[in-house]
Amino acid sequence: MGTEMVDVEAQIDREDQSPANRPVTLKFEEVIYNIKINKGGILKKNAQAEEKKILRGVSGVVLPGEMLAMLGPSGSGKTTLLTALGGRLGGRLAGNITYNGRPFSNAMKRNTGFVTQDDALYPHLTVAETLVFTALLRLPRTLTKLEKVQQAEAVISQLGLTRCRDSIIGGPLLRGVSGGERKRVSIGQELLINPSLILLDEPTSGLDSTIAQRIVSKLWELSNGGRTIVMTIHQPSSRLYYMFHKVLLLSEGNPLYFGKGSGALDYFASVGFAPSLAMNPADFLLDLANGVSTADSNEDQAAIKQKLVSAYETNLSDNVKSELDIDYQRHESTTDDRQFRGWPTTWWEQFSVLLRRGIKERKHSSFSGLQMAQVLAISILCGLLWWQSDISHLQDQVGLFFFYAGFWGFYPLFQAIFTFPQERMMLAKERASGMYRLSSYFMALTLGDLPMELVLPTGFVVITYWMAGLKPTPQCFFSGLFVLLYSVLCAQGLGLAIGAVVMHQKSATVLGSVIMLAFLLASGYYVQNVPKFIAWIKYISISQHTFKLLLRSQYKPGETYPCGSGKTCFVEDFPAVKSVGIDGQAASVLAMAVMLVGYRVIAYVALMRIGVPKR
Incomplete structure (x- = not known):
């Protein structure tokens, strides 16, 4: 039993350090999303439904081995875009989202891990029970019950949850594991299926800087193993910021920057928005997304946002489109979608x-x-x-x-x-x-x-x-x-x-x-x-x-x-x-x-x- 457990853990560790079994190249081009709002109110006779634009033509590419961070203030459209990339957003969605050149499918759904901002976990189950039940439901029927349990135990060890494996999850009125441990349990539920694409909504929300650093570091390791990782994050520290391979900055649904995280400050300096003092790049980007410029504090916020949107269209839009046109044949998936038409278990x-x-x-x-x-x-x-x-x-x-x-x-x-x-x-x-x-x-x-x-x-x-x-x-x-x-x-x-x-x-x-x-x-x-x-x-x-x-x-x-x-x-x-x-x-x-x-x-x-x- 002990030897088998070591073998499973070693296998998962090898998978984390090597390219994923089904690498995913994620492309999203001119994604637009509108919602209808009732301006007059439901009780007014002359109420008229108006459309509100949540996403306004957002584009980007994330390759296997890359971690993309989507930054922006509340209401900028980060979570909406993440939900769309996870195939969970219906309605008035326009644009083109592909996974290895194909639309979202059952195969992609089973190969994607999606971690929501609010950890949806049963409070009275222990950490081990939560992950074991998830493994029994999500892992394919080709594995035995013992192999599924062993894989859950391996993920517990992999995410450093061994100390709290027998502690209950807890909730608002029930004391349980810490916030960081809850977040790692949620991530662990998705890692059980060994996904090639991992989407996370605010994985560091409500956590102190040390725990946040630990979680993002683990995600960085997973990306180095060939996974494609996309996350929304509100206000990361500078240590976290420099772990991101790519950054997408949004403001009111408009893209202001897409590219390497290390090149963001140079880009904004080139269009006339440079920080006046040394500061966390993420804080500077969020200031710009809110229409706050250190260069001219008297300038109107709306005007600053419009300048940044125009600068993106002039300087970055063509580069992003060129990257979208590249044919990443080496990342094409050989997975047959037919095997995913059924359910993982009976x-x-x-x-x-x-x-x-x-x-x-x-x-x-x-x-x-x-x-x-x-x-x-x-x-x-x-x-x-x-x-x-x-x-x-x-x-x-x-x-x-x-x-x-x-x-x-x-x-x-x-x-x-x-x-x-x-x-x-x-x-x-x-x-x-x-x-x-x-x-x-x-x-x-x-x-x-x-x-x-x-x-x-x-x-x-x-x-x-x-x-x-x-x-x-x-x-x-x-x-x-x-x-x-x-x-x-x-x-x-x-x-x-x-x-x-x-x-x-x-x-x-x-x-x-x-x-x-x-x-x-x-x-x-x-x-x-x-x-x-x-x-x-x-x-x-x-x-x-x-x-x-x-x-x-x-x-x-x-x-x-x-x-x-x-x-x-x-x-x-x-x-x-x-x-x-x-x-x-x-x-x-x-x-x-x-x-x-x-x-x-x-x-x-x-x-x-x-x-x-x-x-």
Whole structure:
């Protein structure tokens, strides 16, 4: 085992120091990107959509073994261009982007590593678990499980993550690894596939100079191994700046400079913009991109930017075009795109890995001490309030079943509503990289949540049923339990659908509250004589069907209860029961089955738009 591990590490080290298996020459020519903005606002009748130019004819070439840094102030178009180069930007994109002379393809997607600015990582997984799960999903099926794990371990060693391999990633409210270690984990996820093209969005953002230096140094080593590396970076130190082979300076979507990093100061001096004192070249370039010139501090910023744009068109544009026209035949890829038409792993492998990963991550939230204490406290309180009630207190028992339907409608709904909004970044990142099918992800999430979603309501029924003194027969108990679990699954499906469609936690919460309250109000307990023009709500109400089935699990037609003065009355004639009825349970079971499946279909269809560029 130890010898095999050393062999894998040595193999990866050799790959880093030698030309990449499929070197990539990246060319982008006259890239233009526009977006539509609603100038008048969505509430104004005369609102007009105007186009805003994000990129204005940006061109450049990056060869294998080169590292390009894209500099510019916020809003200059750096991230937009990087996203376009990664094949993840749709819409009104014009220009020509080629990889070894070819357009973006499945082969290129599987040969590209894309590191986003915000590290989309699961907070409760350890560093080793994060990289191993990624390896199991992204590495080809020709490798065994052991070989994939070994490659993940080799990347851990390669990026200096051995010390924290068993530490959790952490998040805003959960202490975990440091920011630099998180960034290295994100880079490690992309290095697992040994990509020839690596794109990074602000890899040093929020890091101190020492950690930033370490990360860029590692990227510089990877570029020397024959990889093509492109990154956006906001304000690098001078030490970092001189590591870049090429620099692209952007201002409001316009290119101001493209060429060797070491030649930028000489170029700007030749067009009349020289620094008045020794300073970090990156700071000087950013000043120029913001329209600030040390030569003439009184000159208008817009005028300075226009001069720089004109200087680029006059002095550099032709040189860039000449470089684009060079035929780099030696870098042509021999990779057959047909082998990348399928997925790296089978559907079943994707499902099993995603299922294990999902259970490991979500068990912490589903079985958190706070949630378990909440359900336990409410269970005991309900048991005490309805302590040993019998059929002589029929109104109380009916009220308990309505509480069952209401509480276990809201609780799983709000648990599920947050699922997809919280997973959106991760899903978008992994789908864009072609890691797995949406169907395998959705099935793994749905089935993986079942045991976690059903344990708490089961415990709730076990406690409250016997404390409340309901019928102590196995048939009545298990019927009530199964009805409640059935209701939980329907409410969970509704929550998943709302979350997937809205994808905004606050808005989804409001919408979910309105829908569930409408279901409760129309369920026949609060209002027993619902007007016909709005009575249709009860047919789509989870609460109404659950309430009906819970009553049927406890009472049978013809059953009586004492109604005063020695009289007995039929349970089905009790006002709170009569409005709902205890017959027609087959229709309620069928209606809930349609909801259980239908809500999840809606959620699945809504998720299909995530991680796929709009064309």
